[in-house]
Amino acid sequence: MGFSIALIPGDGIGPEIVAEARKVLDCVGSRYGHEFNYTEILMGGCSIDAYGVPLSDEALAVAKSSDSVLLGAVGGNVGNSRWYDVAPNLRPEAGLLKIRKELGLFANIRPAYLFNELKGACPLKEDIIGDGFDMVIMRELTGGLYFGERHTEEVDGVMTATDTLTYNEEEIRRIAVKAFDIAMKRNKKVISVDKANVLDSSRLWRKVVAEVAKDYPEVEVSNMLVDNCAMQLVMNPGQFDVILTENMFGDILSDEASMITGSIGMLSSASLGSSKLGLYEPSHGSAPDIAGKNIANPIATILSAAMMLRYSFDLDKEADAVEAAVKKVLKDGYRTIDIMDEGMTQVSTSQMGDLIADNI
Ligand SMILES: NC(=O)C1=CN([C@@H]2O[C@H](COP(=O)(O)OP(=O)(O)OC[C@H]3O[C@@H](n4cnc5c(N)ncnc54)[C@H](O)[C@@H]3O)[C@@H](O)[C@H]2O)C=CC1
Ligand SMILES: CC(C)CC(=O)C(=O)O
Ligand SMILES: [Mg+2]
Secondary structure, eight states: OEEEEEEEEESTTHHHHHHHHHHHHHHHHHHHTOEEEEEEOOOSHHHHHHHSSSSOHHHHHHHHTSSEEEEEEOOOOTTTSGGGSSOGGGSHHHHHHHHHHHTTOOEEEEEEEOOGGGGGGOOSOHHHHTTOOEEEEEEEOSSGGGTSOEEEEEETTEEEEEEOOOOOHHHHHHHHHHHHHHHHTTTSEEEEEEOTTTOHHHHHHHHHHHHHHTTOTTSEEEEEEHHHHHHHHHHOGGGOSEEEEOHHHHHHHHHHHHHHTTOGGGOOOEEEOSSSOOEEOOSSOOOGGGTTSSOSOOHHHHHHHHHHHHHTTOOHHHHHHHHHHHHHHHHTTEEOGGGOOTTOEEOOHHHHHHHHHHTO
16 A cells, blocks of 8 residues: 655754664565655754745645654754744744644654563663553643743843643543543553642643543543652552643653653654544654764654554554564664663664664
């Protein structure tokens, strides 16, 4: 079968890791008889350099007309790059926020599980790791603080910056439904994370989640405050199945969850809406500190490509093959530097891609 993929390498390590995911997809294509047709588009700092905007209308149109979108990452050194001394809607990340909003991708699924082979790279003590953990963070992606009205102004002679956090009940309901649906296919446990002891938006969040829960009597549901959740993730990660949370809390908690899987370079993600068109990207950023060195871990991006095969193309067998290839390469002892451990063989970004592709 043929599938069109809008490919967005982006900035920093983006082009390096996307090249490896493409290599793996091409192996899947020839092994299983599919044709993946790529159209490369610019987004982020590279698009600012080329067109003066982080996402052009033409690039957005390509993404909208594709079967799916595969992204590396966007952005540079926040604070000391030329891309940041401009209005917020012209910064690299504005391209990412725009594509998420324009494609209606309100559900960001970030699976965090510990490969047995990576127990040594997990920073937690053995008795905390126990039998490992396997959770999914279901993060709301097109509402909340990242999309609220914001401005900076002088108030009574003092510079004052304002960001607003708004959710309506429909936005909460649709992400809650996604979380309960996914819990039904897993261990039937949802922990909804909020800050209901302070925020009105969190109180509405709790009320709507409780309403949705009534349609899923088999799912065990509870609430947890976000500061406690940050602590519980490193104290008892095995307790989580599905974490349901709003945009910024999910952004922060997923970086924390990624680290206990061994490295932020391991955490994949799928951003979905109400159609088959999804955007697939690693949970990490453009890592300018290691860009161009061929040392970044491409596994999060490769596993994101596997999610693309599963969720956008319904190619479950092929997605399983990619995940199995990743596991095999780790089992064989190959590691990029971020997950390197005693007795293992250190490989570069491109070598890791080659090894995974060879195991398809
Ligand atoms: N989805 C996206 O495009 C995202 C973009 N960003 C942007 O990325 C830029 C850098 O942000 P940071 O806060 O430094 O976060 P980051 O996630 O890019 O990097 C944090 C740390 O993790 C390391 N790291 C990240 N990915 C890695 C990988 N695949 N393999 C090995 N090590 C890896 C980096 O070297 C760095 O030390 C900023 O401009 C930020 O806005 C940040 C998060 C998401
Ligand atoms: C630029 C941010 C909004 C992206 C991010 O940190 C993320 O989606 O994890
Ligand atoms: Mg993030």
